[in-house]
Every structure is written in structure tokens, then in C-alpha cells.
Amino acid sequence: MCGIVGYVGKRRAAPILIDGLYELEYRGYDSVGIAVSDGNTTKIIKKTGRVKEIESAREETGYIGIGHTRWATHGDVTVENAHPHTYKNITLVHNGIIENAAKLRAELMQRGEKFYSDTDSEVIAHLIADESCGDLLSAVMRGCGKLVGSYALAVLTEEEPETIVCARMRSPLIVGKAKEGLVVASDIPAVAEEGAELYSLDDGEFSRLDGKTVTIYNAQGSEIHKEPIQFDLAEGRAEKGVYRHYMRKEIDEIPNVLSDSTLKIDCDSRFSDFYRVLCHAEYIQIVACGTAYHSGLCAKAAIERLCRVPVDVRIASEYRYADPIVPKGTLLFAISQSGETADTLAAVRLAKRKGACVAAIVNVKYSSLTRLADHVLYTQAGREVAVAATKSFNAQLAVLYSVAVVLAEIRGKRAPTLNGLDKKAKRTIGISESVRSWVPYFVGAQSVYFIGREADMCTALEGSLKLKEISYLPSEGYAAGELKHGTLALIGPYTPVVAIITRRDIAQKTMNAVHEAYSRGAKIFLVTCFEEFCEEKEITAFVLIPKCPSEFSPILSVIPLQLLAYYTSVARGNDPDKPRNLAKSVTVE
Ligand code: F6R
Numbered sequence: 001m002c003g004i005v006g007y008v009g010k011r012r013a014a015p016i017l018i019d020g021l022y023e024l025e026y027r028g029y030d031s032v033g034i035a036v037s038d039g040n041t042t043k044i045i046k047k048t049g050r051v052k053e054i055e056s057a058r059e060e061t062g063y064i065g066i067g068h069t070r071w072a073t074h075g076d077v078t079v080e081n082a083h084p085h086t087y088k089n090i091t092l093v094h095n096g097i098i099e100n101a102a103k104l105r106a107e108l109m110q111r112g113e114k115f116y117s118d119t120d121s122e123v124i125a126h127l128i129a130d131e132s133c134g135d136l137l138s139a140v141m142r143g144c145g146k147l148v149g150s151y152a153l154a155v156l157t158e159e160e161p162e163t164i165v166c167a168r169m170r171s172p173l174i175v176g177k178a179k180e181g182l183v184v185a186s187d188i189p190a191v192a193e194e195g196a197e198l199y200s201l202d203d204g205e206f207s208r209l210d211g212k213t214v215t216i217y218n219a220q221g222s223e224i225h226k227e228p229i230q231f232d233l234a235e236g237r238a239e240k241g242v243y244r245h246y247m248r249k250e251i252d253e254i255p256n257v258l259s260d261s262t263l264k265i266d267c268d269s270r271f272s273d274f275y276r277v278l279c280h281a282e283y284i285q286i287v288a289c290g291t292a293y294h295s296g297l298c299a300k301a302a303i304e305r306l307c308r309v310p311v312d313v314r315i316a317s318e319y320r321y322a323d324p325i326v327p328k329g330t331l332l333f334a335i336s337q338s339g340e341t342a343d344t345l346a347a348v349r350l351a352k353r354k355g356a357c358v359a360a361i362v363n364v365k366y367s368s369l370t371r372l373a374d375h376v377l378y379t380q381a382g383r384e385v386a387v388a389a390t391k392s393f394n395a396q397l398a399v400l401y402s403v404a405v406v407l408a409e410i411r412g413k414r415a416p417t418l419n420g421l422d423k424k425a426k427r428t429i430g431i432s433e434s435v436r437s438w439v440p441y442f443v444g445a446q447s448v449y450f451i452g453r454e455a456d457m458c459t460a461l462e463g464s465l466k467l468k469e470i471s472y473l474p475s476e477g478y479a480a481g482e483l484k485h486g487t488l489a490l491i492g493p494y495t496p497v498v499a500i501i502t503r504r505d506i507a508q509k510t511m512n513a514v515h516e517a518y519s520r521g522a523k524i525f526l527v528t529c530f531e532e533f534c535e536e537k538e539i540t541a542f543v544l545i546p547k548c549p550s551e552f553s554p555i556l557s558v559i560p561l562q563l564l565a566y567y568t569s570v571a572r573g574n575d576p577d578k579p580r581n582l583a584k585s586v587t588v589e
Contacts, residue, residue: 001071001583002083002095003027004173005190006154006164008209009181013065015058016181020190021051021069026385026584027095027186028071031082035091036062039161042091046082050578063181064162066154068093071583074101075118085117087125089132089157090139094121095186096150096171097588104146120149128155137208140165141221144206150342150588154184162211168201171587172340172368175199175207175214176228182209187585188231188366189238189383199226200366229366238383247386247470247576251562252429254394258555259422260380261395263402271406274375277357278407281331284309285324285356287316287347288335289586291389291465292396296335297458299400302551306408306415317343317589319350326354333400334360337384337392338585339367346589348372361399363392377403386577387584388470390562393462394425397555404551416549424546424556432543432560436567441496441523441540443571448473449491449517450561451480452500453510459500459527459554463561470569470576480513493521498561501528502545502553514538527560529553 003024007016017034032054033046038061045060047053051069068083074097075081083093098104101120108126109115115122128143136157144151150170157163166175166184174191175184176198183191184207188198201207204219218224243249263271284303286296293315300311314324316334320343326332332351336344339362348358348369360373363381370376379395401418408415442448448467450460457479464477478487480499491497497517501507507530514524518538526533526542534542543560545553569576 001028001585001587003069003186003190004066004093004095004152004154004184005186006066006184006209007181008064008162008164008211010063011180013062014060017065017067018051018054018058020185021067023190024069024186025051025578026387028069028583029578030072030077031070031079032068033082033084034065034067035084035086035156036060036065037156037158037161038062040158042086042156042158044084044086044091046079046084048077048079048082064156064164066091066093066156066164073097073588074120080117081119083121085119085122085125087122088129089159090125090129090155091157092121092125092128092153092155094124095152095587096169098123098147098151099149100147124151124153132157134159136160136163136165137206140167141206144169152186164209166201166207166209168205169203170342170345173201174229175201175209175216177214182214184209188229192231192233194233198229198231200229202371235382238385245386245566245577247388247390247566250384250386250391251559251566253382254391254429254559255422255426257381257391257395258398258425261398262418262421263377263399274359274377275406277331277359277375278403279410280329281309281407283327283330284311285326285330285332285351286311286313286335287319287332287344287351289316289341289343291393291462292335292337294458294462294465295393295396295400296333297461298397298455298554299404301455301458302401302404303407305551306404307411307413309407309411316341316347319347324350324354326351326356328355330356332356332358334358334369334373335396336360336369337363337381337389339364339369340585340587342587342589345369345372361396363395387579387582388466388565388576393558394555401552401555416551418552421548421552421555424548425559428545428556428559431545432563434541434543435560435564438525438541438564439567439571442473442564442568445473445496447490447495448475449487449495449497450475450477450500451483451497451510451513453480453506454503455550455554456500456502456510456557459557459561462558463498463500463564466562466565467568469582470565470574470579471572472574472580473568480510483513484516488516488520491517491520491522495522496525497522498525498527500557501526501530501533502557503550504530507533527557
């Protein structure tokens with residue numbers, strides 16, 4: 001995580017760095033800093049907290065600089081641990097984790113070198129300074145040769161006052177030309193502007209920005225040429241408009257995102273190559289993390305029921321250490337909004353080594369996952385700013401359900417249509433506003449439970465994750481039938497239990513769990529498409545969502561849960577867009 005940015009050119013660097021850091025805040029926001037040089041001295045301004053804490057640094061003079069917004073990995077959230085870090089003539093910002101930092105630090109300290117922070121990043125500054133030889137690029141290359149782990153780096157030295165050297169290993173990095181200068185950043189929106197020419201570095205590559213030219217080198221130090229990124233300025237821009245928070249706005253975008261993300265085999269070029277792969281799919285694995293993992297679980301429920309193709313869904317961070325069995329012909333879906341989640345990328349590398357064909361379902365174009373995968377199916381969610389995933393989850397489901405429909409057709413099975421889900425999502429959002437009246441029951445709760453069966457259980461898991469990450473309330477998503485095997489012990493008077501019921505043939509089974517929870521004093525909240533259950537005496541409040549094929553119901557039933565999490569978070573005085581301890585793009589293990 002962490003975001004880095006740099007500029008060298010004819011404009012003053014500080015405002016460009018600060019504006020860029022605002023765009024990168026989604027990557028971490030516990031401390032922030034910039035280094036700006038006027039050619040003679042390098043001034044470092046750093047603070048704990050968000051980018052706004054260094055607003056006054058906008059006035060700094062100097063035409064070259066680097067900046068950083070941090071998500072702490074090594075070391076507490078303190079000014080000392082904030083970036084940039086400096087040693088002798090070297091100043092740098094780093095995103096990633098250096099796994100051999102403790103060993104390197106011990107060696108350097110034995111040689112008498114002093115450290116001022118607890119970070120792994122400061123070790124890199126020492127290594128590069130120790131390699132200094134009048135050529136910053138060579139020093140960075142040699143310094144990086146000693147590192148084990150992941151890094152995206154931007155490095156300055158006063159000895160080369162018009163140069164920034166950059167390096168990438170398993171953490172994203174963009175370099176390029178912008179208006180009257182050269183730029184580097186963790187992500188496109190931080191530096192994109194009209195006429196900018198941007199390039200994405202790959203693992204092991206370096207770049208030198210030296211006043212007028214951007215040069216890119218491979219790991220052996222040979223110059224290489226790359227195609228510029230085709231970015232869309234409008235796509236990268238995100239405004240809150242009339243909304244108080246991005247999260248609420250992004251929920252309202254779900255209907256459009258669904259119509260844009262639903263793939264149609266007869267007129268969709270995104271399917272053309274991939275169709276042949278689907279024709280031979282006999283066994284599917286899915287790897288993902290967090291919300292994307294939950295969309296994988298929803299996909300399993302739909303694909304197995306509709307297509308009778310076995311699907312294994314694995315948490316990416318577990319898959320990579322499990323020595324997974326990857327039978328010949330395995331089709332592996334990697335699902336990720338950011339396309340940069342370190343665990344998902346590592347799982348994909350492993351699956352590829354074991355012979356799987358990898359299809360990425362990803363939102364961010366030019367992300368690392370898109371370059372690793374054999375096939376890419378983009379979700380069309382647009383930029384998602386709020387840390388808690390909402391519209392990207394629904395978009396992943398739209399793509400995965402489209403795949404399920406096509407796979408069912410290939411296998412000669414009948415599948416329901418996805419048509420009209422966008423309109424139903426719009427109605428669901430309107431109806432679900434009523435969850436605001438549920439908030440008083442949740443706002444002070446000690447714990448909250450979400451229950452459902454089969455696809456509804458997947459929705460329960462996602463509803464629970466949403467609530468805990470932005471409201472900080474302990475919560476669990478549970479298979480309704482499992483309550484009685486232990487968890488019921490935790491349910492007492494006034495415990496909020498949210499039941500999701502969208503599949504007719506097992507509805508009554510979930511209602512049994514509702515009765516059991518109610519008998520222990522729980523307050524029951526219901527999300528369902530069946531009117532008859534709403535009137536039962538156990539139900540404190542309900543949202544009656546539109547009917548849709550039960551295989552696809554999570555795409556609608558999650559909406560009231562997203563809104564419930566949002567309104568509970570706001571009622572507890574939290575910032576739902578930037579929950580504590582989290583970041584949007586999890587580029588560390
Ligand atoms: C929860 C959330 C996270 C992400 C997870 C994977 O709201 O956003 O759980 O889903 O970190 O991220 P991506 O999808 O970028 O791989």
C-alpha cells in the first residue's frame with residue numbers, strides 16, 4: 001500500500017506533489033510527506049495524518065520533489081516513520097515491504113550507520129547511499145540488488161539536481177511526461193493530465209527522469225522501449241458532487257455499472273478469445289481476497305447450480321501457501337478491483353507455474369493483474385474511491401454471472417437472463433433507504449450477525465464485512481444452518497440478526513434459524529423477495545427487494561446491506577470513505 005509521487009520540471013513541484021497525493025490517499029492515509037529541492041538543499045516536510053496536514057507546504061519553492069502517503073507496515077504511525085527518508089545524499093519514498101530489512105539493518109548498524117526510524121524503507125536509503133558513485137541510477141540498481149521483497153521507489157540526490165530515479169518490484173509504478181515536466185506515481189490519476197504520456201513499469205525495471213527525458217531500463221540495465229498507456233482522463237476523475245461521501249455515491253452508480261459490466265456473448269468482443277477457453281472448462285478455481293473473494297463465492301453458487309461445473313474458491317493468501325492441486329486444464333479466475341492485491345498476484349503466479357489458464361476479472365486497467373493473466377474480463381465499475389468496495393462487487397457479479405450464463409449455454413443447459421437487473425437494482429436502492437430506520441438497533445450493538453443459506457450466505461458474508469470495516473462493530477456472516485452448532489450461544493436479547501432469504505425452496509429452512517435466534521431475544525431484520533415472510537411476528541423490520549433469478553440474487557440483496565453499513569458508520573461518527581487501518585489497494589502481503 002502507500003502511494004508515491006514525484007515531479008521534475010519547469011513548474012513548482014510542491015503543489016503537483018500535494019495534488020497527486022490527494023489522488024493516492026486511497027492507498028493509505030496515516031501519515032504524509034514531501035521532499036522538495038531547489039537544486040541546493042532538499043527540504044522535507046512530513047506529518048502524521050492525512051494529506052491536508054501538509055497543505056501549507058504548497059508554498060515551498062523547488063522544481064523537483066517526491067511525496068508519499070503512508071499505510072504503516074514497519075513501525076508505528078509517527079513523524080519519524082513517515083516518508084521521505086533520507087541518508088547522507090539520498091532521499092527516497094518507498095511503497096512495499098522489504099523482507100530482509102532486519103538483517104540488512106543489523107549489518108549496517110554494525111558498520112556504525114545510524115537509523116532515525118523503524119521503517120524498512122530507511123534501510124534502502126542507506127544501501128543506495130553506500131553504493132553512491134556519482135551515478136544515481138547505478139547506485140539504485142546496486143542497492144536494489146540487495147533487497148528481498150517488494151518496492152516501488154522514487155529517489156533523489158542533490159548531486160544530480162534534475163534527476164529522479166525509479167524502481168519497481170511487485171509494487172505498481174507509472175512514469176512519464178506531463179505538462180512541462182516528468183512524473184512518477186503509484187497510479188495514473190495522480191499524474192494524468194491532458195497530453196501526458198505515461199508508461200507502466202514492470203517488475204525489475206528502472207527509470208531515470210532527468211529533466212527532459214524519461215528513460216526506462218530492464219533489470220540488466222539495458223534501455224527498453226514501451227508503449228504508452230491509453231488512459232481516459234474522464235474515467236480517472238471522481239467527484240463527490242452533491243454527495244457527502246463517495247461510498248453513498250458509488251452505491252447509486254450500481255445500476256449503470258451493472259448494465260456496463262454485463263457481457264453479452266453475441267455482441268461482446270471481450271468474450272471472443274475467452275469463449276474457446278470456456279468451451280473446454282471442466283474445473284474452475286477462483287482466487288481473490290476480501291469482497292472479491294465473496295463475489296467468487298457467489299459465482300461458485302451460480303456456476304455449480306447452472307452449469308454443473310465444479311468450482312473451488314480460495315482465499316488468495318491461503319492458496320499461495322497451500323501447495324494447491326491444479327489439475328491439467330484448470331481454468332482459474334482471479335478477481336480483483338485494483339488488480340494490485342499482492343496475495344492475489346502471488347496466487348496467480350503460482351497457478352500459472354502449475355499450468356492453470358488464468359482469466360482476470362479486474363476493474364483497474366493497466367494494473368499488474370491484467371499483465372499477468374492470459375485473459376482479462378474488465379468490470380466496468382469506473383473509479384471506486386471509497387475504501388469499502390460496493391459497486392465493484394456488483395460489477396464483479398455481473399461479469400461472473402455473464403460467464404455462468406454462457407458456460408451453461410455451452411453445456412446445453414438453460415440459464416435465466418441477466419436482463420433487467422440494472423432497473424431492479426435502481427428500485428432496490430430506492431426501497432433500501434428504509435434501512436436508515438434500522439440504524440438505532442445497530443449503532444450501539446455489541447455484535448451483529450448476518451445469516452443466509454447458499455447464495456444468501458455469500459451475501460451475508462459480504463454484508464458483515466461491509467459493516468465491520470466501516471462501522472467497527474464486531475460482526476459475523478454465517479450459514480443459517482450453522483447457528484445452532486455454536487454461534488447461537490452469542491445471541492441474546494437485542495442482538496441484531498439480519499437474515500437474507502431469496503431462494504424459495506430453502507426459505508423456510510432459513511426461517512427456522514430466524515425462529516431460533518428470535519427465541520433467544522434477537523432483533524430480526526429481513527432482506528427478502530418474498531412478501532409473506534415480512535409479516536411474521538419475529539421481524540422487526542424488512543426490505544422487500546424485487547424478485548430475480550435466485551442464482552443472481554446477491555447482486556440485489558447486497559444493496560440494503562451496503563446501505564446499512566454506510567448509515568451505521570455515519571451514525572457512529574466515522575468516515576465511511578476512509579476507515580481506520582485500511583487502504584484501498586493492498587499491495588503488501
Ligand atoms: C472490502 C474491500 C477489500 C477488498 C480486498 C481485495 O470492502 O474492499 O476486502 O475487496 O482488499 O481487493 P481487490 O479487489 O482490489 O483485490
